Each structure stands twice: as structure tokens, then as C-alpha cells.
Amino acid sequence: MNVLIIGSGGREHSLVQKLTRHQHNVFVAPGNDGMEEATLVDIPETDFDALASYAIEKNIDWTIVGPENPLSEGVVDVFKKQGLNVFGPDKSAALIEGSKRFAKKLMKAYDIPTADYEAFTDIEKAHAYIEEKGAPIVVKADGLAAGKGVVVASTTQEAKEAVSSMLEGDKFGSAGHEVVIEEFLDGKEFSLMAFVEGEKVYPMLPARDHKRAYDGDEGPNTGGMGAFAPVADLSDQKVDVAVNDILIPVAKAMQQEGRPFQGILYAGLIETETGVKVIEFNARFGDPETQVVLPLLKNDLIQVIEDVTNDVDPRLAWRDECSVGVVLASAGYPGAYEKGNLLPDHGHGSGCFTYAGVRQQGEAFVGNGGRVLMAGAVGSDHEEARKVVYQELESFADNDDFYYRTDIAKKV
Known part of the structure; x- marks a missing residue:
């Protein structure tokens, strides 16, 4: 099928890689120069009318929206008015991420456990x-x-x-x-994403994200410095609780509030002494969780989306393996950082790179964002995957222009 991805980061590159693996013809707007598997489209992710016109012109079968800002500003509404297939919540439902106050009021009203x-x-x-x-x-x-x-x-x-x-x-x-x-909630955090259509919820594998900038969970919060899946210390029973007491009730709550949700519902969760509770909801694929969860999904993503939106159980199937990803960031991130620093030669092992903030300069890439790329790998266990990832990052080890955490998935 012809698929349009809206966005430009590592999450979107992971979607591109997943779709092209299943032989779909992928366009990405605006994308970044590292997305060599796709056709880049020079349209900003906020120019909804131009994006919809492009989807019509190119006979796009499905559009998948990656980032939160276009969702919160109503890109799905624009596409649906044109009769286009688009996967993601409309503006009214995206408020679950767009306003933390709204999300907290919703949880309080419907007895969904949170702080x-x-x-x-x-x-x-x-x-x-x-x-x-x-x-x-x-x-x-x-x-x-x-x-x-x-x-x-x-x-x-x-x-x-x-x-x-x-x-x-x-x-x-x-x-x-x-x-x-x-x-403040004390406990072990995990992320759980699910395909949602109205009150129907189909959960993915849980993942664990590392938000703090530096080793040992020190430093400021970031958009995520690495992740792994599945979460070895998380019992199936706790996942069932998260699905039955949180994800399904919030999908039903959104329906009752006149804001039916379609797309990816992301729950940032924490295991506390008094049970699993919600830290936050997002209205789209998580970043960097998507980069470690999608490589373990056996199903064709477009078939899953078609099944979910047609009220058919997609019967999600998962590889019996483990996935680890580590983010390379520009020095200074999440504060001020420089763009244009040259990336050394890299990517010759068995790992996989998803590119986020890069730009091509001659034959090489230069940094063009805070989070530059993610090195990822799948292995028989977390340690095997982790070993491959850090081998892939060795060329950046002594580079003052970039940094990465050395302890992602170390405690698994």
C-alpha cells in the first residue's frame, strides 16, 4: 500500500522501517535525511491542507500521524473531512495528551488510579x-x-x-x-501502548523508558534517552491490571465524554506499593518506546490498523526476543546544543539505526537536533541486544559533540 507518515523523528523512522519491511511504499513528511527507505516529502507537519492534498494526489491508502502537535491541532479532523484514511485521534480526543489537567480530571471522574x-x-x-x-x-x-x-x-x-x-x-x-x-509516586515505571478503536483496546508489549539525561537516572528529564522491551520484572498479572483497570476504562471514559479515541493510546505507568497508577497519557506512539517495541511485532502494521478500525481483533503476535535502544544526543541536550556537528562513520555491525535529528552534508550526516539517532538491536535476551547496541555506539565514545547513557537496560 501507499502509506504517508507525518513527522520527522526517530519514532517516525521506526514506523518507516516497519512498513518497508512489509513491502509498503512509504512517504514521510517532512522526514529527515536519515530515512533512506522512504520518499521524503517537503511539507511541514503543520500544513494540514497541503498534506491532505498530497495524500489525494499520491493515492495514499493510509496516513499515520507520529507527533503530538499535529494531533492536538487537528490534522486528523482535516484528513477525515476529505474522506481520507488516517490513523490517530481527532483534536477532541488528543486532548488527553494536550492537557494534563484534562487527563487528571478524567481519571478522577472515572476512578482511574493516578497521583x-x-x-x-x-x-x-x-x-x-x-x-x-x-x-x-x-x-x-x-x-x-x-x-x-x-x-x-x-x-x-x-x-x-x-x-x-x-x-x-x-x-x-x-x-x-x-x-x-x-x-510524587515511588516505584518502577513502564510504558504500555495500545491500538484503540472506541472501547476496543489491543495492548502491545510493555517497555521501559529512561527519561533522565545521564547515567544512574541523574540530570534533567528528556524526551527519552533509551528504552528496552519487554520488561522482565513486570508480571503478566500487573500488565492485565494495567489493561483492565486503566486502558480499557479510559477508552470507555473518552467514549462517554463524547471524545471517542482512535489510534495509539500510550500510558506511562508506575508500579507502587498500592498498585499500578498512571503518570501520564499520550495520544500517539511513544518515542523512544516505539523503536524497541515495533521490531518485536510480527504483524504487518497496516493490516493491524485495518483490522482495528474495522472492529476485527488484529491478533497481535510477538517475537520471543528482547529489544534494546540507546539514544545519541547532542552535547547540552535537553538544554542548549549546537547543530551541524559531524557524525563519525558508524553503523557497520548487526544493529539498526533510527535517525531523528540529522541532516546530510556531502557523504556524511551532521547533527540537526537534540536527540540525533538511536542505536537499536534485537537479541535472545536483553544482554545480547545491549552488547550489540553499545558496539554500534563505540565510534561516538570519545566525541565531545555528542553523548549517550551507558547504563540503558543494565539492571534488567
Whole structure:
């Protein structure tokens, strides 16, 4: 089939690789120069009318939306008005990611387990709440902040500074004009994505993401520095609880709220002493989880999407193997970083690279974003996959322009 992917990052490259493996003809808008398997389309991911016109012109059978911003701004609505097949939630349903306050209110109303919270636009009231609750405590920008709008504060002063930087300092623009302050949850985190159509939920394999920038889970939160799947220390019973007590109820809740969900529902979850709870919901494939989960999926992704949207059980089948991926980032990320630094020769082993922030310069690539690429591998166990990944990254080991964590999946 002809498939259009909207987006330009590592998640989208992983989708490209999965689709071309099943012999689909793939276009990606705008893509990046590392996506050599696909036809790049020079249309911004926010130019919805041009994207829809292109889909009509090229007889695109399915469009898959990767990033959160186009979903929250209504790209699916535009495509559906044109009678085009598009996989992703419409603007009303994408609010589950676009507003953390909305997601928290939904969970509270429908008894879906999550951390206690309050939302604020007033700095003094937010600071008073922090004093009342104490630390550790979590501060989140209400809107979309590219995975970086979360501060896990170990002191009340750190939490207050985070609030001030969002509400007063405009750190995340309009995304931070309201903040959600949450109870800190202690436990092991995991990510669970699912194909959803209305109240029907088809879960994928769970994965574990590493959000902190540096080894030992130190440093600021990022969009993700690496991931692995499946999660060895997570019991099948806990996954069943997550599906039956969280994913299915939230799909039903969205239906009841008049915001029926179609697409990928991502749940960021945590195992606590009192059970599995929700940290956040996303309305699309996770990044970097997609890059480690899709290589383990045996099914043709387009067949899965067609089955799900036609109310047919896709009967998801998984390889009995393990997947590990490690992100290479520009020095300075998630803060200020330089673009245009040359990537050394790489990628001659048995691993796989998904490209995110790269641009071609002559015969080589240069960095063009915060997260540059991910080295990934599948093995009989996590250690075998991990060994291949780190061999692939050896050419970057002493390069001051880029960095990566050396402990992804180490504790498995």
C-alpha cells in the first residue's frame, strides 16, 4: 500500500522501517535525511491542507500521524473531512495528551488510579500548595512541552522555582501557562501502548523508558534517552491490571465524554506499593518506546490498523526476543546544543539505526537536533541486544559533540 507518515523523528523512522519491511511504499513528511527507505516529502507537519492534498494526489491508502502537535491541532479532523484514511485521534480526543489537567480530571471522574494533584495558574497559590504538601513533589506544564515539561523536585524550593519558570518565566510558552502539581509516586515505571478503536483496546508489549539525561537516572528529564522491551520484572498479572483497570476504562471514559479515541493510546505507568497508577497519557506512539517495541511485532502494521478500525481483533503476535535502544544526543541536550556537528562513520555491525535529528552534508550526516539517532538491536535476551547496541555506539565514545547513557537496560 501507499502509506504517508507525518513527522520527522526517530519514532517516525521506526514506523518507516516497519512498513518497508512489509513491502509498503512509504512517504514521510517532512522526514529527515536519515530515512533512506522512504520518499521524503517537503511539507511541514503543520500544513494540514497541503498534506491532505498530497495524500489525494499520491493515492495514499493510509496516513499515520507520529507527533503530538499535529494531533492536538487537528490534522486528523482535516484528513477525515476529505474522506481520507488516517490513523490517530481527532483534536477532541488528543486532548488527553494536550492537557494534563484534562487527563487528571478524567481519571478522577472515572476512578482511574493516578497521583493526587491540583492545577494552578496563580504562582502564590501554587507555592502555598507546595509548602502544604512538601517534597518530593512533581511539577508539570499543562500543555505539550516535547517531553521536557516535567520537574521531579526533591525540595520545595526546587518545586517553587519550577512553577515560577513555567508561570512567570515562560519556559515552555503557552504549554506552561497552567501547571499541574502532583503527588510524587515511588516505584518502577513502564510504558504500555495500545491500538484503540472506541472501547476496543489491543495492548502491545510493555517497555521501559529512561527519561533522565545521564547515567544512574541523574540530570534533567528528556524526551527519552533509551528504552528496552519487554520488561522482565513486570508480571503478566500487573500488565492485565494495567489493561483492565486503566486502558480499557479510559477508552470507555473518552467514549462517554463524547471524545471517542482512535489510534495509539500510550500510558506511562508506575508500579507502587498500592498498585499500578498512571503518570501520564499520550495520544500517539511513544518515542523512544516505539523503536524497541515495533521490531518485536510480527504483524504487518497496516493490516493491524485495518483490522482495528474495522472492529476485527488484529491478533497481535510477538517475537520471543528482547529489544534494546540507546539514544545519541547532542552535547547540552535537553538544554542548549549546537547543530551541524559531524557524525563519525558508524553503523557497520548487526544493529539498526533510527535517525531523528540529522541532516546530510556531502557523504556524511551532521547533527540537526537534540536527540540525533538511536542505536537499536534485537537479541535472545536483553544482554545480547545491549552488547550489540553499545558496539554500534563505540565510534561516538570519545566525541565531545555528542553523548549517550551507558547504563540503558543494565539492571534488567
